[in-house]
Amino acid sequence: MTEEKDEKKFTTVSIPTPLAEKIKKRIKGTGFTSLSSYVTYVLREVISGIEEEAEEAFSKEDEEKVKDRLRALGYLD
Amino acid sequence: MPKPHGGKLVNRYLKKETEYKLDLPKISINTNLAEDVLNISNGVFSPLEGFLYKNDLENVLKDKRLENDVPWTIPILLDLDKNNIKEGDTVLLTNQESGLLAQFEIEEIYKYDKKTLAQAVYRTTDTAHPGVANVLNMKDQFIGGKITLIKSKTREYDEYNLTPKETRYLFKQKGWREIVAFQTRNPPHIGHEYVQKTALTFVDGIFINPIIGKKKIGDFRDDVILDSYNTLIKHYYLKERAVMSILRTSMKYAGPREAIHHAIMRKNFGCTHFIVGRDHAGVGNYYGPYDAHDIFSEFPDLGIIPVFFRSFSRCTKCGSVVNDKICPHDQKYHINFSGKKIRELLKNGEIPPEDMMRKEVSETILKYDKPFVE
Numbered sequence: 001m002t003e004e005k006d007e008k009k010f011t012t013v014s015i016p017t018p019l020a021e022k023i024k025k026r027i028k029g030t031g032f033t034s035l036s037s038y039v040t041y042v043l044r045e046v047i048s049g050i051e052e053e054a055e056e057a058f059s060k061e062d063e064e065k066v067k068d069r070l071r072a073l074g075y076l077d
Numbered sequence: 078m079p080k081p082h083g084g085k086l087v088n089r090y091l092k093k094e095t096e097y098k099l100d101l102p103k104i105s106i107n108t109n110l111a112e113d114v115l116n117i118s119n120g121v122f123s124p125l126e127g128f129l130y131k132n133d134l135e136n137v138l139k140d141k142r143l144e145n146d147v148p149w150t151i152p153i154l155l156d157l158d159k160n161n162i163k164e165g166d167t168v169l170l171t172n173q174e175s176g177l178l179a180q181f182e183i184e185e186i187y188k189y190d191k192k193t194l195a196q197a198v199y200r201t202t203d204t205a206h207p208g209v210a211n212v213l214n215m216k217d218q219f220i221g222g223k224i225t226l227i228k229s230k231t232r233e234y235d236e237y238n239l240t241p242k243e244t245r246y247l248f249k250q251k252g253w254r255e256i257v258a259f260q261t262r263n264p265p266h267i268g269h270e271y272v273q274k275t276a277l278t279f280v281d282g283i284f285i286n287p288i289i290g291k292k293k294i295g296d297f298r299d300d301v302i303l304d305s306y307n308t309l310i311k312h313y314y315l316k317e318r319a320v321m322s323i324l325r326t327s328m329k330y331a332g333p334r335e336a337i338h339h340a341i342m343r344k345n346f347g348c349t350h351f352i353v354g355r356d357h358a359g360v361g362n363y364y365g366p367y368d369a370h371d372i373f374s375e376f377p378d379l380g381i382i383p384v385f386f387r388s389f390s391r392c393t394k395c396g397s398v399v400n401d402k403i404c405p406h407d408q409k410y411h412i413n414f415s416g417k418k419i420r421e422l423l424k425n426g427e428i429p430p431e432d433m434m435r436k437e438v439s440e441t442i443l444k445y446d447k448p449f450v451e
Contacts, residue, residue, distance in 0.1 A: 044378035
């Protein structure tokens with residue numbers, strides 16, 4: 001993979017310098033190799049609970065078929 | 078219940094069977110690829126809608142994520158050496174066993190160094206590793222594009238083959254909010270039961286999900302595995318707390334990367350927790366015994382909670398099944414659950430000791446003249 005390609009996958013976000021310094025101190029001796037990798041980790045953790053999308057429901061006919069199937073397996077009464 | 082991986086459960090079924098053209102070029106694919114097609118179309122591999130494009134493959138190998146940052150660790154690739162197809166073509170995928178399977182939009186044809194691929198996924202290029210051998214045997218070009226399932230043939234054990242949409246519906250109907258998934262390739266011994274019930278204690282239900290498919294000589298047959306689990310559930314589980322459904326997919330033996338892949342599939346089935354044992358999906362000595370545990374720390378956004386079990390054995394001092402966190406006694410008091418020993422006894426028609434395997438389970442296995450793949 002070329003460096004040029006790599007660059008396109010990242011963007012720059014500004015955070016206050018004192019915060020950056022605190023984070024740098026915090027990640028010393030941990031598995032995080034850079035300020036960016038730590039901030040990415042934290043943001044992924046925060047964002048993971050937020051995204052939501054509605055689930056597609058069965059049609060009435062399909063629902064009955066599925067229910068029959070699950071009853072046959074003894075999983076539904 | 079967690080949302081599907083990537084946010085949406087993929088459904089790549091053709092709306093009407095008449096919507097495809099029979100005169101399209103046909104490409105025959107092997108059974109493992111056919112299973113991938115089915116797993117893509119029914120959402121087991123959500124958010125994948127087809128076989129990987131090159132940029133996704135590069136991301137998966139380098140960052141263990143798709144290009145859109147969603148965690149993904151095992152490349153799902155279609156390899157082909159057919160030269161008379163080009164980008165922009167639509168073809169029909171067929172399989173010897175399944176017949177006409179899916180429509181495939183060829184969006185990208187590319188090459189990738191197979192040794193680099195093997196090294197990234199398996200951490201080795203040793204051809205003795207079965208996953209590496211498979212990669213090196215792949216054809217020289219890969220094809221990225223979306224698939225749409227036309228039809229899937231009914232097969233043996235399909236009554237146990239629930240799709241993610243069906244399991245999610247079932248869990249909702251049962252009022253389960255937290256579900257732990259257990260993957261298996263063997264009939265259950267007491268150690269398995271201990272692990273399952275320990276995890277089940279803290280959630281609403283257990284989803285027992287045997288992997289069914291191509292087996293090695295000497296492995297337990299699929300029908301034996303299913304029957305033995307049915308017996309265990311019937312005699313030793315609360316009916317309303319356990320569900321068994323099969324998963325048709327090939328083992329890659331990619332150790333830690335595969336543990337993440339296995340967790341993602343179970344998240345798509347609607348599970349909140351996934352049991353990860355010692356040397357999960359490992360083979361030989363290619364991975365450390367707990368590498369498959371450690372890798373989870375790289376994925377705070379995975380969306381399914383791993384439940385780690387380091388080891389378990391029967392302690393003759395405690396008089397019960399224990400794990401390394403709860404038993405203070407010396408190893409000399411510990412009897413390990415040796416799958417090999419249980420297999421040998423069963424091979425000789427003998428019932429394993431009841432502190433190794435439930436009598437009802439042993440008897441179920443021994444009802445078969447030939448419980449092992451020959």
